Amino acid sequence: MKELEVRTASSSYPVYIGEGIRKQAAAFLTSLNRPMTKILLVTDAEVDRLYGDDMYQLLSEKWPVKKVIVPSGEEAKSLEMYERIQTEAISFHMDRSSCMIAFGGGVTGDLAGFCAATFMRGIDFIQMPTTLLAHDSAVGGKVAVNHKLGKNLIGAFYQPKAVIYDTELLQTLPEQELRSGMAEVIKHALIADHVFLEQLLGLQTLNGLTSDDLNEMIYKGISIKSAVVHEDEKEEGIRAFLNFGHTLGHAIEAEYGYGQITHGDAVALGMQFALFVSEQAVGCRMDRKRLTEWLRGLGYPGTIRKDIETSVLSGRMMNDKKTRGGMIQFIVLKELGKAGDLMLSRDELENWLNKWRMEETA
Template identity: 40%
Template sequence: MGVLTVEVPNKTYDVVIEQNVYERLQTDYAPLLKRADRVGIIADEFVYETYGDTLVEIVQSVQANVSVYEVPKGESCKTLAVYGDIQSFLLKEGLTRNSILLAFGGGAVGDLTGFVAATYMRGIPFIQLPTTILAHDSAVGGKTAINLPEGKNMVGAFHQPEAVLFDLNVFKSLPAREWRSGMAELIKHAYISDAAWTEQLLAEPKFAQPAFETLESELLRGVRVKADIVREDTFEHGARKFLNFGHTFGHAVEAATHFGELSHGECVMIGMGYALVLSETLGSIDEGEAARFIQFAKAQGYSFDPIFDHSFDHFLSYMQKDKKASFGELYFVILETIGTPRVVNVDVATCEQTFQTLQTIVKG
């Protein structure tokens, strides 16, 4: 079992990673469920179909008043329409300010449920029950959001969960692309915090689908990086920006490929390749680090195809629209050295040069 306590202003909560963790809803977290007048479970339809019966049985053994709302799987649930439908459903089912929500699914359901919880009757508590590797990143830290047709995560709120409970058993059904997605965020946590850990991950032959024995401690390590940063900078004025390592270009890849071809983390992996090339130019990391990372990523099954399918200008247009771009200026997280991130403002000519270098390295 792995437990880590997250501290943010006015709140502390635990992240627990273990097998059969939902049983803790009958013990440690039973008072929370009993105190509530009703429990609302917002579930990814695929996850619910596969694991929902067990969860509902456990919750009902503590609190008989349970309402379940299944949402379309993955990113397609993060819409204004689904958000509105859930609010109406919760009202109809009689949830009040004394009710609690459970988010059951990957990062998408976590973001959606968190935002519903932040706003339903001006805010009710929620528990994250994340079911993807990527959610070691998304379920911790209290950022919640839904998408608009104009852009991702454009409407949201900061709302911290009461607890984050990861059941290792549910990872068994994750497809390879979702493993790759989550492990990309894990190596991001290594790159921005710890050179020795980064080396260890780069040397891991089965990085993208690690053994279960190592997963618990590795995920906890990733959560610790995130939790430390979030404690220091809950509302993203400074250090929290470091978590965007690989994301400026990664988000542009995601947008250019219409959020379909590759998963979020797979796009971030491309973005980290880009950020490492940039770090060789603007930071003091050794020349060859970017090439080493790209070789590693390719060997682990990550694709770099999108950088040959679209022009630099196409990616640039998305980077300039990113909500982290300020007055059209482009900001990137680069590494001064491995483990030491820094935010830099980069001009368009350097961005284009970086793109070309990335293409050259990937072609190998």
Template identity: 45%
Template sequence: MKTLTVKASHKTYSILLDKGLRHHLDVILKDQQYSQVVIITDEQVAHHYLEEVLASLYKTSLNVHYYIIKPGEQSKSFTVYEDIQRYLLSQHVDRNSAILALGGGVVGDLAGFVAATYMRGVPFIQMPTTLLAHDSSIGGKVAINLVNTKNIIGSFYPPDMVLYDTETLYTLNKQELRSGFAEMVKHGFIADAKLLEQLKQMMAFSINPIIDGFDELLLRSIRIKQEIVEKDESESGIRKHLNFGHTLGHAIEAIKPYTHGESVMYGILFNLFLSEQINGTENRLLTDSLIDWLRQLDYPLSLISDNDVDVLIEKMLNDKKTINQNIHFILLKEIGKPYIQSMPTPKIKQYLYDFMEKMYKRNG
């Protein structure tokens, strides 16, 4: 078992990473003084893992309840949030009860916001089951959506612990693996050129969480998030660098039928293009070999058209990182050296048109 300790300003907590953790929750939680545990999960995850998690928890003396939501961003709503709060009240859940988020980013965000606000805060355990959640489960960001704007209602609420059973990655389809892998690539670009190169070498033709060495790559990616969160938990400084690719990515995700990671990967390519244009380093970051690799991994590389630009700009103006109508992007001076760049919308529009033309010619 691999153990990392996040020493953030609000709380110190452990990340446990190993195969089969879901079968040993009775041992992992034996020293915790919880009165009961409420599992929040979605229908897909429940089908694969809820019975095994329940069997492990039933070995304890804890009262155990569970609440199942529909999968997808639509569940990060005030309606579902209120339904869960009502359920907690109906089960007489008290302040010593723990909310256990069993699932991916949607489940973690929603369950965390429930835990942060029910009775002004109850214990919270993250148990991610997706590759994408290796990023979202760490750092304490919890939130729900409003009017198709992602994570606009939320808080910083670190978990008591993160339990990452990497066997749960084995049931993910290729699209879900691509979604989470984008965050690993992001971490490589902003903080670790060697990690980025190893990802390219070990995942040259497909994203395979079963091969030897994958868990170590995953752990290195998690360490990058850990180190940044420890320095800036509330996102007042360098934690903003973790938004690399996300400004445009979130806007695409709001209007197109692509996953978070597919949208973010396209956002990463746009940010690399912006970095080259602004810093005069053309073809040093957005390279043909990078695009060929992503195509080999089946990332969609033609997500938007000229007709989408105005809507995308409007979505980006509603982004939490936008200040005084200037949209903020995370750019790179070089790999491992990110910085924040603010831009007015007319410039962004032109850059988007130029980027799409470049990608069209490259993909043509």
């Protein structure tokens, strides 16, 4: 097992990573020395089907536990589910010393985290991630639900008290979800660690990944994320670098419709575009062809659906949380392993996107 400590301006907490460690969850939780009068275990339907009963049994030996199951997938990150979980917490008579545990992927973590942040103005919250993507979402304290008009628009910064990451759970993850999570691992390498990137470039397929590979990737990815969050918890500066690939990625997710493309596939498209802008506008030196071919070889898409117009995407991008006075903060690479930003107007962004899409279809 590996352990690291995330230190932010507001708090610090342990991250445990290892195979089978969910079985030690009670011991980890006890060692936090928190009152934990009751536990609300929030999970999604698929994770519940696979592991829900076991987890419930494990925890209920020590604490009063109520399990709440939300539908599997992005749809669950809604105000409706938010209210349902709060209703369950109130009717279970939870108090300010109770705790919510998110047992699932990024959707469950974001949703349960936002519930914990606001239930009685904030109660303890534990992340038990079950997807590769959640190496990103479970650390750093961004919690949110979606609004009809945009993703993650209603949320908070709220750090968990601990992250317990049992990597054995990833064995049942479908390949497309593994690839989705891998996009964030690649993002972490691209923005902060060119040696790690070179290592990843050695991978030809995601099929043969061993649990050692996964443990290592998760450890490195979380280390990079926690170093960024340590310096800038509330995204006033360098934390924005974590949005590499996400400006276009979020616009693609919204246009395809949630559930029609995974977060990671959309981000991989966004990263290919951001690499293009980095090379063309910032002069970042790289073998872009090698990078894009590698990504496509791993199964990521290389082009955006043709029927989606560039102007529609640029309009979406301008609604992003990263817009300031009509200019968008677009994250680029100055060199491989080093991020920076570029302020772009909507026209400039649309121009770059048109050029990139033309190159991709040429």
